[in-house]
Amino acid sequence: MRTRIPLALAAGMVVLMVLAFFSPKLKATYESPINNGLFIFMAFAVVPAIVSLIRLHVARIRRKHPDSIYSGIALSALFATLFCGLIIDKHAFNGPSFRWIVTFIFEPLQQAVFAFLAFFIVSAAYRAFRARTLEATLLLFAAVIVMIGNAILPLPGPSGPAELWLLTVPSMAVQRGIILGVALGIIAQSVRILLGLERGFVGRG
Amino acid sequence: MIRRTSLGGLIAALLVLLPLAVQAQEASVTTWIVEGEAWVFIGILVMGGLAAVGIFYAKAGHTISARAMPAVEAAEDGIGRAVEMGRPVVFVPGVQGITKAGTIAGLSILRLVAEKCAEVGARLIVPCRDTIVTSIARETVEDAYKQAGRHEEYRSEDVFFISRRQLAYTAGVNGVLEREHPATVFLQGEFSAESLIFGETGNRAGAMLIAGTDKETQLPFFITTCDHTLIGEELYAAGAAISKDVLTLGSLRGVDLARLVVGAIIVLGIVLEIARLGWIRTMLGG
Numbered sequence: 001m002r003t004r005i006p007l008a009l010a011a012g013m014v015v016l017m018v019l020a021f022f023s024p025k026l027k028a029t030y031e032s033p034i035n036n037g038l039f040i041f042m043a044f045a046v047v048p049a050i051v052s053l054i055r056l057h058v059a060r061i062r063r064k065h066p067d068s069i070y071s072g073i074a075l076s077a078l079f080a081t082l083f084c085g086l087i088i089d090k091h092a093f094n095g096p097s098f099r100w101i102v103t104f105i106f107e108p109l110q111q112a113v114f115a116f117l118a119f120f121i122v123s124a125a126y127r128a129f130r131a132r133t134l135e136a137t138l139l140l141f142a143a144v145i146v147m148i149g150n151a152i153l154p155l156p157g158p159s160g161p162a163e164l165w166l167l168t169v170p171s172m173a174v175q176r177g178i179i180l181g182v183a184l185g186i187i188a189q190s191v192r193i194l195l196g197l198e199r200g201f202v203g204r205g
Numbered sequence: 206m207i208r209r210t211s212l213g214g215l216i217a218a219l220l221v222l223l224p225l226a227v228q229a230q231e232a233s234v235t236t237w238i239v240e241g242e243a244w245v246f247i248g249i250l251v252m253g254g255l256a257a258v259g260i261f262y263a264k265a266g267h268t269i270s271a272r273a274m275p276a277v278e279a280a281e282d283g284i285g286r287a288v289e290m291g292r293p294v295v296f297v298p299g300v301q302g303i304t305k306a307g308t309i310a311g312l313s314i315l316r317l318v319a320e321k322c323a324e325v326g327a328r329l330i331v332p333c334r335d336t337i338v339t340s341i342a343r344e345t346v347e348d349a350y351k352q353a354g355r356h357e358e359y360r361s362e363d364v365f366f367i368s369r370r371q372l373a374y375t376a377g378v379n380g381v382l383e384r385e386h387p388a389t390v391f392l393q394g395e396f397s398a399e400s401l402i403f404g405e406t407g408n409r410a411g412a413m414l415i416a417g418t419d420k421e422t423q424l425p426f427f428i429t430t431c432d433h434t435l436i437g438e439e440l441y442a443a444g445a446a447i448s449k450d451v452l453t454l455g456s457l458r459g460v461d462l463a464r465l466v467v468g469a470i471i472v473l474g475i476v477l478e479i480a481r482l483g484w485i486r487t488m489l490g491g
Contacts, residue, residue: 022239022246038304045336049366052339056362067384110372113379117398120405127408128429175421178437182419184252184463185441186306188456191256193309197453200313200444201303201341 007196014194054078142166244489252463259459260452269454271446276415276433280447283389283413284321292388293328293363294318295412297378297403298342299394300371302335306441307419311394312341313444314417318391319349323358331364332381334374339366375399382410392416392431393440396423404430417443 020027057071065071081101089095129140149155149163157165192198263269287294296318298311315331322329329346333339343364350359367377379402382390390407392400392414400416400423407414408430416427417435427434435443438460445453474485 018249022242024239042302042336045340049333049336049339052343052362052365053367056365059362070380106370106373109376110370113372113376113402114398116402120401124401124405124426124429178421178424180467181438181464182421182441184460184467185310185419185438187249187252187463188256188460189306189310189441191253191260191459192453192456195257195260195452197260197450197456198309198313198444200311200316200345201309 003199003202004196006202007193007199010201011194011196014190018190050078251466255463255466256456256459259457259462260455262458263451263455269451269458271442271454271457274435274439274443274446276417276435276439277443277446279413279415279433280318280391281321283391283415284318284325284327286413287322287327287388288325290388293330293385294322294389294391295330295332295378295381295385295387296391296393298331298333298338299392299396299418300334300374300399301395303337303341305395307395308335308338310419310440310444311417312338312345314391314393314440314447315342316345316349317444317447319346320353323350323353323355326355326358328360329363330381330385330387332367332374332378333365334367334369334371336366336369339364371397371399375402378403379406382406382412386410387412389413389415392418392427393435393443394418395420396427401426401430407431 016030020030054075057075060071061068061075081098084097084101085091085095088097092098125143128136129143130136145155146163146166149161154161154163156162158169159165189198193201259269284294296315298315299305299308301308303309303312319329321327331342331346333342343361346364347356347359347361350356368374378399381387382403383406387407387410390403390410390412392403392407393416396403396418397420400418400420404414404416404426414431415433415435416431417440418424418427419437419440421437424434424436428436442457442460445457470485477483477485
């Protein structure tokens with residue numbers, strides 16, 4: 001029963017979502033209650049998720065794990081943010097102390113992680129181009145044309161600049177092929193949900 | 206089972222749809238059916254019908270085989286490698302919520318990976334970004350260990366939530382990869398800018414990387430950094446291919462049929478365009 005009810009509900013939602021996509025009137029009616037329902041589920045799911053996070057780090061500190069200092073930092077950050085939001089800002093969403101944490105601690109840290117990308121692009125490119133295969137050579141060749149075309153000088157191509165042709169003809173053709181395959185995959189997945197064959201979202205087999 | 210679930214689904218749809226339809230009478234929007242989308246609706250019905258035909262074809266007892274996917278074959282080796290090395294397996298179920306098709310496909314693969322890990326005694330770590338996905342992943346992994354008769358080996362603290370924020374989650378997963386030194390990392394689901402960061406950090410940790418995503422913009426990063434990649438629709442097919450479930454494999458046959466139909470329409474469209482007859486383009490709203 002614990003599996004059948006979610007499967008039946010999901011099958012019902014597949015029918016509802018398809019019909020609502022083609023009916024603006026139905027969509028206007030259903031969109032808000034369904035979205036509200038989803039937010040309520042998410043709010044409920046936050047509790048076990050946060051509890052699991054706290055349990056994980058507390059257990060690590062108790063076991064005196066070699067990296068338990070990071071667990072201490074994570075827990076301190078979690079409780080300090082909660083304290084600022086609930087006590088200092090008195091439940092005010094986006095209050096001054098909460099805003100300070102976001103602007104001066106959280107956002108710089110986020111940008112720092114994002115900045116890793118620049119270094120990782122270089123190391124990934126090095127690995128890809130080092131592989132001595134036909135595919136790697138073609139990739140290198142295409143990358144050099146696109147880089148030179150965008151940064152220095154557009155090279156002549158079959159119809160206009162070569163880098164533009166590479167991006168709008170062969171690359172676009174492959175992307176469309178992938179998108180088409182994904183669309184068919186999603187339709188098949190929806191049919192499997194409708195028939196109760198897809199159970200990845202239920203949790204139980 | 207199929208009949209019962211479909212019937213249950215239809216009843217559930219009716220129960221939800223009827224009150225909404227009554228309520229919809231009073232909605233400020235006046236259009237019941239959107240204009241110009243008829244061909245999309247027909248297309249969805251035909252493609253969905255073909256997928257269903259494949260399933261019922263398999264149900265009738267016909268043998269269905271899926272083409273070999275190197276990434277799927279490598280999954281088993283990767284889990285075996287983890288046991289041999291005494292290191293864990295990390296599974297990242299994408300960065301999107303449960304409403305995304307790619308996440309559902311990723312969770313189907315998680316189920317099969319968890320079953321295999323439980324069977325051979327490999328430790329499985331699942332860091333999650335979405336709270337609902339965390340709950341589902343925890344139940345999936347626990348159930349897989351229970352089914353394998355190894356419930357005592359299931360560690361609830363190994364399936365955990367990190368953060369809803371994309372880059373905070375990325376940093377958290379990086380930390381897991383750097384500290385735990387996993388033997389194998391599965392990156393299955395929908396990914397964004399963090400795909401390259403995960404791939405490179407996994408490489409630095411010396412892990413075998415098996416990725417899969419339906420985001421065409423992230424595929425080059427996975428192909429460049431990972432050992433094996435499920436490309437686009439392969440993400441949706443992998444669950445069926447690993448499980449070897451006949452009915453699920455049947456849906457893949459249905460997708461093949463749908464692909465043939467789409468291919469035929471494209472060829473017909475090209476021929477007609479060359480002959481300066483643009484009625485397919487006009488009909489599809491081009």
